[in-house]
Amino acid sequence: MGYRVAIVGATGNVGREMLNILEELEFPVDEIHAIASRKSKGVEVSFGDKTIKCQDIEQFDFSKVDLVLMSAGGEVSRAWSEKIGKAGPIVIDNSSAFRKDADVPLIVPEVNPDAVKDAKKKNIIANPNCSTIQLVTALKPLHDAARIKRVVVSTYQSVSGAGKEGMDELWNQTKAIYGLGDARPKKFPKQIAFNVIPYIGSFLEDGSTDEEQKMSDETHKMLDPDIKVTVTCVRVPVFVGHSEAVNIEFDRPIAPDEARAILREAPGVLVIDKQEHDGYITPVDAAGEHAVYVSRIRKDPTVENGLNLWVVSDNLRKGAALNAVQIAQLLDETGVITSSSGYRSITV
Numbered sequence: 193m194g195y196r197v198a199i200v201g202a203t204g205n206v207g208r209e210m211l212n213i214l215e216e217l218e219f220p221v222d223e224i225h226a227i228a229s230r231k232s233k234g235v236e237v238s239f240g241d242k243t244i245k246c247q248d249i250e251q252f253d254f255s256k257v258d259l260v261l262m263s264a265g266g267e268v269s270r271a272w273s274e275k276i277g278k279a280g281p282i283v284i285d286n287s288s289a290f291r292k293d294a295d296v297p298l299i300v301p302e303v304n305p306d307a308v309k310d311a312k313k314k315n316i317i318a319n320p321n322c323s324t325i326q327l328v329t330a331l332k333p334l335h336d337a338a339r340i341k342r343v344v345v346s347t348y349q350s351v352s353g354a355g356k357e358g359m360d361e362l363w364n365q366t367k368a369i370y371g372l373g374d375a376r377p378k379k380f381p382k383q384i385a386f387n388v389i390p391y392i393g394s395f396l397e398d399g400s401t402d403e404e405q406k407m408s409d410e411t412h413k414m415l416d417p418d419i420k421v422t423v424t425c426v427r428v429p430v431f432v433g434h435s436e437a438v439n440i441e442f443d444r445p446i447a448p449d450e451a452r453a454i455l456r457e458a459p460g461v462l463v464i465d466k467q468e469h470d471g472y473i474t475p476v477d478a479a480g481e482h483a484v485y486v487s488r489i490r491k492d493p494t495v496e497n498g499l500n501l502w503v504v505s506d507n508l509r510k511g512a513a514l515n516a517v518q519i520a521q522l523l524d525e526t527g528v529i530t531s532s533s534g535y536r537s538i539t540v
């Protein structure tokens with residue numbers, strides 16, 4: 193016996209990965225419901241070797257499930273997540289709508305699993321921003337070993353972070369530039385094929401973007417409010433996998449070998465760092481995988497106690513769907529949720 197689970201946004205990039213990962217991690221599912229907008233009613237999605245038909249969110253009775261994995265954007269979350277939480281199930285919300293709410297825990301299970309104790313305040317847990325998840329997974333073990341004072345991050349974010357439309361735009365524009373159609377930007381503000389765009393989200397008054405601000409705010413909420421974080425977010429013509437160049441200043445010296453040894457032991461992290469021409473990870477290598485990969489670990493001699501890292505992960509998996517399913521596992525393991533039959537898969 194397991195849980196009754198609904199996936200909202202089941203036709204999307206992240207929703208489909210959630211269905212895959214529930215199966216891959218053998219999360220105990222008794223009933224699965226695929227939910228999307230009215231236009232997708234009846235559309236079939238895969239769950240293991242089964243096919244399930246999407247239901248219209250407006251017609252679904254959420255009181256009949258234990259767990260809702262919500263991945264249909266901020267607007268849908270703002271309209272639905274609190275309502276669903278009040279109806280009974282716990283909502284794991286992938287959008288940015290509730291991440292800053294003091295009554296909503298923001299969780300990366302490898303970083304701050306204890307925050308799960310607040311899950312029932314609103315019956316909502318927020319899944320962090322994809323770029324933040326991979327950043328804090330790599331920073332946490334280093335911060336435990338030598339306090340981090342300041343982090344400078346430059347991201348290289350794939351187009352799948354902007355949903356199905358983002359992937360279609362890169363594909364269609366790439367073909368169009370070779371003469372097979374319209375190359376004008378629609379989803380992104382400028383051409384993304386054969387280009388990079390130093391702008392994700394929307395501009396704030398100080399000239400930064402909300403995507404950059406989220407990475408700073410969410411790192412403070414989950415890891416440590418005293419770490420200074422400065423970020424530049426860049427969209428690159430890669431389909432799946434976000435990369436980050438990360439510069440860290442610690443309060444004591446930490447040699448690259450020590451950092452490598454710490455990261456090798458860290459949950460969720462894989463170190464690929466052979467200093468030879470192909471001894472590092474690229475987004476193409478990380479796509480479809482679960483880990484946060486760390487490569488190019490080296491001293492920054494221009495600051496006191498400085499290190500540079502290259503961090504790559506699959507933004508649809510660890511950056512979204514996998515982290516959400518890991519939160520579901522955490523709820524189950526800690527007894528925050530029990531199925532309607534009283535079932536818990538793991539006793540701790």
Ligand SMILES: NC(=O)C1=CN([C@@H]2O[C@H](COP(=O)(O)OP(=O)(O)OC[C@H]3O[C@@H](n4cnc5c(N)ncnc54)[C@H](OP(=O)(O)O)[C@@H]3O)[C@@H](O)[C@H]2O)C=CC1
Nearest residue numbers: 201202203204205206228229232264265287321322355356
């Ligand atoms: N942790 C993170 O940082 C990440 C979070 N996300 C979050 O997940 C969301 C979805 O991302 P992604 O899968 O890439 O996006 P997609 O564009 O690929 O999919 C969007 C999904 O939302 C559904 N949807 C849209 N409007 C409604 C509605 N009114 N009612 C019900 N369902 C609706 C769509 O259904 P339909 O096909 O019927 O329109 C579709 O299933 C993002 O907007 C973001 O909030 C995404 C990536 C990473």
Ligand SMILES: N[C@@H](CC(=O)OP(=O)(O)O)C(=O)O
Nearest residue numbers: 286287288321322349353354
């Ligand atoms: N903004 C991220 C994906 C995303 O949806 O982020 P958020 O959940 O913070 O809105 C990207 O474009 O890569």
